[in-house]
Amino acid sequence: MQLPEHISSAQWQRFKAAADKLQPPFLLTDLGIIREKYLELQQGFDYASIFYAVKANPDDAVIELLAGLGSNFDIASTYELDKVLKFGVEPHRISYGNTIKKRSDIAYFHKHGIDLFATDSEADLRNIAEFAPGARIYIRILTEGSEGADWPLSRKFGCNPEMAIELAALAKELGLEPYGISFHVGSQQRDIDVWDGAIAKVKVVFERLLAEHDIQLKMINMGGGFPANYIQKTNEFHTYCEAITRFLQEDFAEEDVPRIILEPGRSLVGDAGVIVSEVVLVSRKSSTALERWVYTDVGKFSGLIETLDEAIKYPVYAERDGEEEEVILAGPTCDSMDIMYENHKYTLPLSLDIGDRLYWFSTGAYTTSYSSVEFNGFPPLKQYIV
Amino acid sequence: MQLPEHISSAQWQRFKAAADKLQPPFLLTDLGIIREKYLELQQGFDYASIFYAVKANPDDAVIELLAGLGSNFDIASTYELDKVLKFGVEPHRISYGNTIKKRSDIAYFHKHGIDLFATDSEADLRNIAEFAPGARIYIRILTEGSEGADWPLSRKFGCNPEMAIELAALAKELGLEPYGISFHVGSQQRDIDVWDGAIAKVKVVFERLLAEHDIQLKMINMGGGFPANYIQKTNEFHTYCEAITRFLQEDFAEEDVPRIILEPGRSLVGDAGVIVSEVVLVSRKSSTALERWVYTDVGKFSGLIETLDEAIKYPVYAERDGEEEEVILAGPTCDSMDIMYENHKYTLPLSLDIGDRLYWFSTGAYTTSYSSVEFNGFPPLKQYIV
Numbered sequence: 095m096q097l098p099e100h101i102s103s104a105q106w107q108r109f110k111a112a113a114d115k116l117q118p119p120f121l122l123t124d125l126g127i128i129r130e131k132y133l134e135l136q137q138g139f140d141y142a143s144i145f146y147a148v149k150a151n152p153d154d155a156v157i158e159l160l161a162g163l164g165s166n167f168d169i170a171s172t173y174e175l176d177k178v179l180k181f182g183v184e185p186h187r188i189s190y191g192n193t194i195k196k197r198s199d200i201a202y203f204h205k206h207g208i209d210l211f212a213t214d215s216e217a218d219l220r221n222i223a224e225f226a227p228g229a230r231i232y233i234r235i236l237t238e239g240s241e242g243a244d245w246p247l248s249r250k251f252g253c254n255p256e257m258a259i260e261l262a263a264l265a266k267e268l269g270l271e272p273y274g275i276s277f278h279v280g281s282q283q284r285d286i287d288v289w290d291g292a293i294a295k296v297k298v299v300f301e302r303l304l305a306e307h308d309i310q311l312k313m314i315n316m317g318g319g320f321p322a323n324y325i326q327k328t329n330e331f332h333t334y335c336e337a338i339t340r341f342l343q344e345d346f347a348e349e350d351v352p353r354i355i356l357e358p359g360r361s362l363v364g365d366a367g368v369i370v371s372e373v374v375l376v377s378r379k380s381s382t383a384l385e386r387w388v389y390t391d392v393g394k395f396s397g398l399i400e401t402l403d404e405a406i407k408y409p410v411y412a413e414r415d416g417e418e419e420e421v422i423l424a425g426p427t428c429d430s431m432d433i434m435y436e437n438h439k440y441t442l443p444l445s446l447d448i449g450d451r452l453y454w455f456s457t458g459a460y461t462t463s464y465s466s467v468e469f470n471g472f473p474p475l476k477q478y479i480v
Numbered sequence: 481m482q483l484p485e486h487i488s489s490a491q492w493q494r495f496k497a498a499a500d501k502l503q504p505p506f507l508l509t510d511l512g513i514i515r516e517k518y519l520e521l522q523q524g525f526d527y528a529s530i531f532y533a534v535k536a537n538p539d540d541a542v543i544e545l546l547a548g549l550g551s552n553f554d555i556a557s558t559y560e561l562d563k564v565l566k567f568g569v570e571p572h573r574i575s576y577g578n579t580i581k582k583r584s585d586i587a588y589f590h591k592h593g594i595d596l597f598a599t600d601s602e603a604d605l606r607n608i609a610e611f612a613p614g615a616r617i618y619i620r621i622l623t624e625g626s627e628g629a630d631w632p633l634s635r636k637f638g639c640n641p642e643m644a645i646e647l648a649a650l651a652k653e654l655g656l657e658p659y660g661i662s663f664h665v666g667s668q669q670r671d672i673d674v675w676d677g678a679i680a681k682v683k684v685v686f687e688r689l690l691a692e693h694d695i696q697l698k699m700i701n702m703g704g705g706f707p708a709n710y711i712q713k714t715n716e717f718h719t720y721c722e723a724i725t726r727f728l729q730e731d732f733a734e735e736d737v738p739r740i741i742l743e744p745g746r747s748l749v750g751d752a753g754v755i756v757s758e759v760v761l762v763s764r765k766s767s768t769a770l771e772r773w774v775y776t777d778v779g780k781f782s783g784l785i786e787t788l789d790e791a792i793k794y795p796v797y798a799e800r801d802g803e804e805e806e807v808i809l810a811g812p813t814c815d816s817m818d819i820m821y822e823n824h825k826y827t828l829p830l831s832l833d834i835g836d837r838l839y840w841f842s843t844g845a846y847t848t849s850y851s852s853v854e855f856n857g858f859p860p861l862k863q864y865i866v
Contacts, residue, residue, distance in 0.1 A: 171858055174856065215761060254766045375603055380643050387636070428577065428637075468559070470559075471556060472557055
C-alpha cells in the first residue's frame with residue numbers, strides 16, 4: 095500500500111523502528127512532531143497566546159514538552175489541573191475552559207491561583223464570583239456554522255450574544271473582570287470562512303459593551319478547530335493563518351486588536367500519533383459476499399471513539415502490496431456498535447492476513463483518554479512516546 | 481417527582497440509605513435484585529442453561545454472586561476469563577462467546593480447559609481447530625429483524641445459514657464437534673416475535689445438517705435480548721418466557737428440543753443499578769429560552785455511553801416536587817457530543833438546583849465498564865455494591 099501523503103519516508107522509518115519492538119495494540123506518539131506543530135502554530139499566529147487543550151492528549155510527556163516550550167494550558171477539570179501543575183506551570187498560564195464546573199472545582203482553581211475562567215451562564219458566573227472573587231472571565235458565545243467541522247459543536251456550550259452582553263455587565267457588578275469573548279468553530283473545521291462570521295459576531299459584542307456598559311473587553315479566545323491530516327482534504331495551515339489574521343484585521347483596527355488566545359488540541363497532537371493494531375480476523379459473511387470484514391484489536395471503545403458516525407476518517411495502512419478490495423473495519427468487542435467504517439469504503443490489500451499490523455495514522459488526539467476502562471475486559475489503549 | 485413504576489418504596493429506601501453516605505458520581509448496585517432476576521430467569525426457562533454475559537457488569541461481587549448461584553458464564557476476552565476463574569468457576573461452565581479472537585486467546589482458553597467456542601467464519605474455525613483441538617463449537621447466524629431492539633445488532637456478528645452449514649461440516653472435518661447454533665436478537669429487544677423467526681431459521685440449519693452431512697447438532701444458544709426497565713414499555717418477563725417456549729415447542733418435538741443456552745446480561749443486572757449524580761449547572765442559552773440545560777457530573781463518557789443516539793432511555797429522578805419543565809440533559813466534559821438527551825424530552829422540576837442529586841435508574845448494565853479511562857481528566861465511574 096501507499097503511505098498517506100503527509101507521512102514522509104523518514105517519519106515512517108522512525109515510527110516503525112519504535113513500533114516493531116512493541117506488542118499491539120498501542121498508540122505511539124512522536125514528541126518531535128508535536129514540537130514542530132507547536133512552533134509552526136506559534137510562527138503562523140505570532141500575535142496569539144497558545145493554550146494547549148490538554149484533553150486532546152493528556153500524557154505527561156506531552157504536557158512536559160509543551161510546558162517547556164512555553165505553552166499555556168486550557169484545562170477541563172481539577173484532574174487536568176493537577177497534572178499540569180505537577181510540571182511547574184505557573185497559574186497565569188492556565189485557563190479553566192470548561193463552562194460546566196462544580197463550586198468546589200472553582201474554589202480549587204482559585205486556591206491554586208488560576209484567575210481566568212470561561213463561562214456562559216448566570217449560575218456559573220455567580221459561582222465564579224463567590225468562589226473565585228475578582229477573577230477574569232471570558233464568555234463563550236454560540237456560533238452558527240460548524241457544519242464544515244468533522245467533529246461539530248452542538249448547542250451544549252455558549253450563549254447567544256445578547257446574553258453575553260448581559261453576563262459581562264453582571265460580571266462587572268459582581269466584582270469580576272469581564273475580560274473577553276470566546277467561540278469555537280467545531281473541531282477539525284475545514285471551512286475557514288466560519289471564523290469570519292464568528293469574529294464579526296464578537297466585534298458586535300465588543301462594541302455594544304463599550305457603548306452600553308462602558309466595558310472594554312481585552313481578549314478574544316478563538317478556541318481550536320485547526321485540522322489534523324485525516325482522509326478528507328483540508329487547506330494548508332498557512333492558508334488558515336492568513337485568512338484568520340485577515341478577518342481579525344478587517345474587524346479590528348491594528349492598534350485595537352485585542353489579545354488573541356488559541357486553544358489547539360487536535361492540530362498539535364493529532365498527526366504526532368499512530369495507533370498500531372493487529373488484524374485479529376478476516377472473514378466474509380457468505381461465500382459470495384463481495385466485501386471482507388477486517389477485525390482489529392483496537393475499536394471504538396479502545397481509542398477510536400471519534401469514528402462514531404464515521405466522523406473522523408483516519409488514514410489506515412498495512413505493509414502489504416497488490417490488489418486492494420473494499421473492507422468493513424470493526425473492533426474486537428462483542429458490541430455491534432463497535433464498527434469503525436462500514437459506509438465509507440476503505441480498501442485494503444487482498445493479501446492482508448490475520449496477525450498483520452494495521453497502522454492508524456493521525457491518531458494522537460482524542461484516542462487514549464477516551465478509551466473505556468475495561469469494556470469486554472479489554473484494557474485501555476496504551477501510549478508509548480518517542 | 482414520582483419514582484419510576486418499577487421501583488418500590490422499599491427498594492428506594494434501600495438505595496437511598498446507601499447512596500446518602502457516598503459522594504457522587506457513582507453506580508450503586510444491589511446484589512439482591514440480581515439474585516431475584518437470576519432466580520426468575522431460571523424459573524421462567526427451567527429447561528435452559530444460563531450463561532451470564534460478563535461484559536454487562538464485570539464487577540467481582542456480581543461474578544461471585546452468580547458463580548455461587550450456579551450460573552455459567554459467557555466470556556468475551558482472556559481478561560474476563562481470568563476474572564471468572566478467580567472465583568473457582570469450572571471450565572465446563574464457561575463459553576468463549578466472542579467470534580473475534582486472536583490465536584493466542586484461543587490457546588489461552590484451551591489451556592484453561594474451556595472447550596465451548598462461538599464462531600462465524602472459516603478463518604476463526606481453523607484457528608480453533610489448531611489451538612483448541614477437539615473443542616465444541618457453535619455457529620452464530622445472522623438474523624434479520626433486530627429493529628425492535630433499542631441497542632440493535634448490526635451485521636458485525638454471524639454468517640448466513642448457508643455458510644453455517646458449510647462451517648459445521650468443516651468443523652467435523654477438522655476434528656471439532658459441531659455442537660450448536662447461536663443467534664442474538666439485539667439487546668433490549670421489545671418485539672418478542674423476532675425470536676420466532678430466528679428459531680425457525682435455526683431449525684432449518686439443524687435439519688439440513690442432519691440430512692446432508694449426518695451432523696446432529698445438540699444446542700441452541702439464544703443469546704440475550706431480554707429487557708431491563710427503561711422508559712419505553714416492554715412486555716412482562718413471563719410473556720417472553722411463554723412465547724419463546726412456545727416457539728421452541730412449535731419447531732422442535734418435545735423429545736427433540738436441543739439444549740438451550742441463554743446469555744442474559746442487561747436483563748440480569750440492568751435494574752439492579754442506579755447511577756447517582758449531582759447537578760453541576762442549570763442554565764438557559766438566552767433569557768427567552770424555553771428549555772433549561774441541566775449538566776450533571778456523569779455523561780456519555782463516564783458511564784452513559786448507551787445514550788448514544790438516545791438509544792437507551794433511563795428513568796431519571798430528582799427528589800424535588802412541583803411543576804416540571806423540559807430539559808436537555810448533558811454531561812460534564814468539554815465534548816459537544818456529551819449530551820445524553822436532547823430530542824427525547826425529559827422533564828424535571830423547575831425547583832431543581834445546582835448540587836441536587838439526580839438518580840439514573842436501571843443503569844446496572846453497560847455503564848461502568850464502558851467508562852472512559854480519563855476523558856477530560858475525569859476518573860471512570862465508580863461502583864459500590866449493596
